[in-house]
Amino acid sequence: xxxxxxAAVHKIYERRGEAVHxxxxxxxxxxxxxxxxxxxxxxxxxxxLLQILAGHEHATSGGxxxxxxxxxxPHPKAAQVVQDxxxxxxxxxxxxxxxxxxxxRTKSAEIAAIVRRMIETVGLQGFEKRYPHELSGGMRQRVxxxxxxxxxxxxxxxxxxxGALDAQxxxxxQAELLRIWRAHRATVFFxxxxxxxxxxxxxxxxxxxxxxGRVRAIIPVELSRPRDPTSPCFIRYxxxxxxxxxxxxxxxxxxxQA
Amino acid sequence: xxxxxxxxxxxPWGALPxxxxxxxxxxxxxxxxxxxxxxxxxxxxxxxxHEEWWLIANAVAxxxxxxxxxxTLAAITAIPSGLLLGRFDRLYRVMDxxxxxxxxxxxxxxxxxxxxxxxxxxxxxxxxxxxSAFWPLxxxxxxxxxxxxxxxxxxxxxxxxxxxxxxREILLPGALPAILTGLRLAVGSGxxxxxxxxxxxxxxxxxxxxxxxxxxFRADEVLAGMLxxxxxxxxxxxxxxxxxxxxxxxxxxxxxxx
Numbered sequence: 449x450x451x452x453x454x455a456a457v458h459k460i461y462e463r464r465g466e467a468v469h470x471x472x473x474x475x476x477x478x479x480x481x482x483x484x485x486x487x488x489x490x491x492x493x494x495x496x497l498l499q500i501l502a503g504h505e506h507a508t509s510g511g512x513x514x515x516x517x518x519x520x521x522p523h524p525k526a527a528q529v530v531q532d533x534x535x536x537x538x539x540x541x542x543x544x545x546x547x548x549x550x551x552x553r554t555k556s557a558e559i560a561a562i563v564r565r566m567i568e569t570v571g572l573q574g575f576e577k578r579y580p581h582e583l584s585g586g587m588r589q590r591v592x593x594x595x596x597x598x599x600x601x602x603x604x605x606x607x608x609x610x611g612a613l614d615a616q617x618x619x620x621x622q623a624e625l626l627r628i629w630r631a632h633r634a635t636v637f638f639x640x641x642x643x644x645x646x647x648x649x650x651x652x653x654x655x656x657x658x659x660x661g662r663v664r665a666i667i668p669v670e671l672s673r674p675r676d677p678t679s680p681c682f683i684r685y686x687x688x689x690x691x692x693x694x695x696x697x698x699x700x701x702x703x704x705q706a
Numbered sequence: 707x708x709x710x711x712x713x714x715x716x717x718p719w720g721a722l723p724x725x726x727x728x729x730x731x732x733x734x735x736x737x738x739x740x741x742x743x744x745x746x747x748x749x750x751x752x753x754x755x756h757e758e759w760w761l762i763a764n765a766v767a768x769x770x771x772x773x774x775x776x777x778t779l780a781a782i783t784a785i786p787s788g789l790l791l792g793r794f795d796r797l798y799r800v801m802d803x804x805x806x807x808x809x810x811x812x813x814x815x816x817x818x819x820x821x822x823x824x825x826x827x828x829x830x831x832x833x834x835x836x837x838s839a840f841w842p843l844x845x846x847x848x849x850x851x852x853x854x855x856x857x858x859x860x861x862x863x864x865x866x867x868x869x870x871x872x873x874r875e876i877l878l879p880g881a882l883p884a885i886l887t888g889l890r891l892a893v894g895s896g897x898x899x900x901x902x903x904x905x906x907x908x909x910x911x912x913x914x915x916x917x918x919x920x921x922x923f924r925a926d927e928v929l930a931g932m933l934x935x936x937x938x939x940x941x942x943x944x945x946x947x948x949x950x951x952x953x954x955x956x957x958x959x960x961x962x963x964x
Contacts, residue, residue, distance in 0.1 A: 504860055522864045534861045538879040538956040547875070551867035579956045599865075 450477035451635050452501070452603065456510035459496050470496040472660035473510070480602070481633045485640055485650035487689065489696045493661030494639045498607050501637055502528055514603065527601035527634075531608040533592040535580040541567065542576040545594045552599065566594040569628060586617035593625065597632055604634040610645070619677075622648055626673060643693070647685045648675050655692045658700065665692050746926040751933065754926040761915065762934055769904065769911040770938065772828065773896045776835025780892055784840045785885060788847025789877055798848065809841035813899040817906050831903040831911075838899040839892035846888025850881025883957060886950035893946050897939045912938075 459471035470493040478484050486494040499505040501512060503522035512519040514526075527548065528534075535544050545566055549559045567573060570590040580588055589609055596604060609625075610618045622645065629636060640646055646653045653667040669685055676682060728748055734740070735747040746754075755762065791798045813834050820830035854877060862872050904913025912935050919927035 502860075502864060504863070522866065524866060526864065528861065528864050530857065530861075532857065534857050536858060536876065536879075537960070538882070538954075539875075547861075547867075548865040550875070551862070551865035551871060581956075581960045 451480040451482075451515060452476075452478040452637075453513040453516075454497075454501075454510075455513065457497070457500060457507040457512065458509045459493065459500065459505070460508045461496075469660035471500075471507075472662050474661065474663060476654060476663060476666075478635050478637070480635055483629065483636045483638065483649060483651045485638045485646035485653045486656060487640060487643065487646045487653055487693070488656035488661065488664075489658055489693060489700045490641060491700075492656045492658050492696075494656055495607055497661065498605050498637060498639050501603075502526065502605050523603060525599075525601055526603040526605060527596035527599060529589075529592045529596045529604070529606045529609045531611045533580070533585075533588040533609075535588055535591055535595075537580050540577050540579060541572060541583070541591050544580065544591055545598060548595055548599045562598050566598050569597070569631075570594045570624065584617075585613050586621060589613065589621060590624075593621075593628065597628060597634075600632065601634050604629075604636045606636065606638045608639050608641070611640075618645075619648075623674065625649070643686050643689045644677060647671075647682060647689060648677060653689055655689065658696050667692070743923065744925055746929065750926050751929045754924070754930040755933075758927060758930065762912075762930060765910065765912045765915040765931070766934055766938055768908075769897075769900050769913070770942075772831050772900050772903075772908075772911065773835055773893065773942070775828075776832045776900070777839045777889075777892055777896045779832070779836040780839035780843050780896070781889065783836075784843035784888075784892075785847050788844045788885075788888075789851060789873055789881065791844075792848040792851025792881065793873065793877060805841075805844065809845070811837075813838040813895075814902050817903060820903075821907050826907055826909070828908065830907045831900060834903045834907075835896040835899045839896040842891035842895060843885070843888040846884045846891070847881055850884025850888075851877050853884065854880035883950070883954050886946065886953065890943060890946045890950070893942050894939070897935075897942060901935055 454474050454476040457471055457474040458469075460467055460469050462468070474497060476484075486497065488494050496505070500507050501519070503519055503526070514523050536547065539547070542563055546559045546563045549562060554562075567576060570593055572587060572590055572594070575583065575587065580591065583591070589612075592609065610621050613621060626649065638646075638649060640649075647669055650669050653669060654663055655665045655667065656662065657664045667685070667689060671681055671685070732748050735742075735745050739745075791801060816834055816837065817830075820834050824830040824833060858876055858880070859872070862876055867875070900911065901913035901916075904911035905917045908914060912931050916928045916931035916935075919925075919931060
């Protein structure tokens with residue numbers, strides 16, 4: 449049975465008095481421990497879908513089921529990583545990483561141990577007492593990832609987490625994310641608009657259409673990890689995915705120029 | 707940093723205009739533009755300080771204690787109210803107009819009422835300070851809560867943080883810079899109010915001292931009292947700023963100036 453089932457999800461919201469049809473009947477299933485990338489041009493509703501999965505927003509119709517139960521609000525076994533890292537500026541790295549555990553009233557000795565382990569996992573030893581603004585963008589994102597993994601999430605929701613990073617830091621973080629994911633095994637929904645990122649990370653790539661968002665294609669990436677972005681098979685996947693979104697990108701460009 | 711700016715860093719430039727004012731005062735009093743009984747020289751005022759130091763010290767102590775009592779009461783009441791009003795929008799919408807109307811009463815307009823209700827003495831003075839310090843604290847606390855990033859609350863909801871934890875770990879620390887700005891304003895307006903109240907409703911303190919000195923035509927004591935008012939107000943402000951700098955360490959380097 450699938451771990452997450454998204455069934456006929458529609459999302460219509462209002463913006464400045466106008467109804468915006470963000471999602472138009474999304475059907476999608478993810479197995480436990482599967483890494484899914486949601487890919488599409490900007491404004492295709494992939495972030496809306498993630499907000500619904502996070503339990504922050506409700507589908508206008510249709511629903512999300514986790515382990516067969518309908519989702520109503522944030523799932524206790526879910527964790528989130530957002531693009532602007534979502535760290536609390538007044539908390540040190542240590543306090544930030546421990547936040548989700550404190551929210552669960554974990555014993556403080558246990559929190560300290562888990563926090564120490566996760567800080568080591570993301571390679572931030574020595575920065576425990578720093579405040580977020582004293583860190584680089586990549587380091588902040590590591591703190592966000594460390595925090596997300598402290599509670600052993602079964603469902604990890606990532607909304608363009610590496611979008612604001614430079615190319616080098618980005619590829620480093622991707623490799624690290626895969627390493628941590630393999631150790632912890634969570635079902636991941638990873639929103640991105642980078643085709644290379646999707647091919648590098650995903651078990652399956654879900655290509656979405658422009659608004660109203662639908663699933664255009666699901667492309668399983670059958671490459672063993674670690675993947676080499678310069679290999680011919682990798683590039684073949686990139687080309688295939690690009691082919692799926694090619695027209696959308698062109699249309700988007702045309703719209704912006706008009 | 708250019709060396710010229712670095713050079714003058716430890717010179718208390720803030721004293722310069724004060725010294726110039728002192729000089730101007732000395733010159734005006736030497737020129738005998740006003741009769742000596744109206745405008746004594748700085749030296750004579752200094753003598754008044756020397757001769758009446760016990761009287762002045764007692765007056766300072768009485769005034770400072772009243773401000774301390776009033777501002778403490780204001781902090782205990784205004785900060786929790788502000789956190790709740792900032793957190794719960796419906797409550798805020800109900801209370802908004804009332805707050806905006808009541809904060810418009812200047813303390814001096816409330817003196818007659820305070821005397822009617824509480825007679826002469828500490829009680830009306832402290833209550834007036836409480837009221838005048840309450841509004842800046844309340845409004846800044848609400849503002850502080852409203853300025854906390856919405857995304858951080860989503861993170862907290864995802865983590866299933868309790869309402870108490872949200873208040874303690876997010877809203878209070880997030881609002882703290884604004885709260886301390888409120889405290890600065892509160893101490894300032896408390897200090898203004900204590901002098902006003904002491905001129906009418908109490909028979910001790912700096913306000914009483916200068917009113918009394920005026921009735922016995924001691925311009926030197928009036929000026930000595932006024933200097934004390936300004937100087938103590940300055941020290942109180944420095945104290946609040948020091949507290950703010952300590953409590954909001956996490957902002958260091960993040961904002962232009964604390």
